[in-house]
Amino acid sequence: MSNFRCMAVSVLLGMAVTAAQAASADRVETEIVRGQRAAALSQERIDGLDDATRKALQEYRGALLRAEQLRLYKQQLEQQVQTQQARLADIEAALGRVEESRAAMVPLLVRMTDALAEFVAADQPFNREARDKRVADLRTMLADPEVGLAEQYRAVYSAWEAEAQAGRMLKAERVNLPGAPRSQLVDLLQVGRLALYAISLDATEAWQWSAESQRFVSLPATSLPALKQALRVAQEQASPALLNLPGDFSVVRSVPAGGER
Secondary structure (H helix, E strand, C coil): CHHHHHHHHHHHHHHHHHHHHHHHHHHHHHHHHHHHHHHHHHHHHHHHHHHHHHHHHHHHHHHHHHHHHHHHHHHHHHHHHHHHHHHHHHHHHHHHHHHHHHHHHHHHHHHHHHHHHHHHHHCCCCCHHHHHHHHHHHHHHHCCCCCCHHHHHHHHHHHHHHHHHHCCCEEEEEEECCCCCCCCEEEEEEECCCEEEEEECCCCCEEEEECCCCEEEECCHHHHHHHHHHHHHHCCCCCCCEEECCCCCCEEECCCCCCCC
């Protein structure tokens, strides 16, 4: 009986120890789980703090970049303003020079126009109406304050250039014989500025402009064949050729009407 009790006590003690160990293991496991949860929550907070830190760092870097861009832009604007101010100063100086140039140039253009008018009046009387009108238009333009100096200069230069071009033409036009006492249609034959001839429409009479006497003088009938041939070339009815023409020269090479060859 005594042995039986001892065994029972031992069993009970063993069961108690086992139960105590099991309870202790449960508590340890609970603490471990609780610790793991706390660690996970701490990590989440750390991760949240890392995200916020990274976001704040990105915003800070973006702010620095924008500030640098604004600084460079401001620097560029300052350089542009300085350049524009320098250009404005140059323009103001140029305007002052333009006024000085205008004061000197306008009288020169007037003198050039006067010289052109004198030249046309003393020159051979070809295309006289258009040339006189060109001079009159120049005078009107020079008297107009709304017309710029550059435009006035171009007009005067173009007028002189047109006169120069006229000296390199073989040209024919039908007009009343200049200086004739009565109206008489003739074919006016211009050989540059070397000679100016007039041929009657029936090709029975011919004249040559005399610079000395400032009038047309009669030519002999023997000059008519050469003049008629030159007239055909000027009217583009014949091919260019060497022409024997009356005057102070013996041979004139013909050129096509309206230009030089």
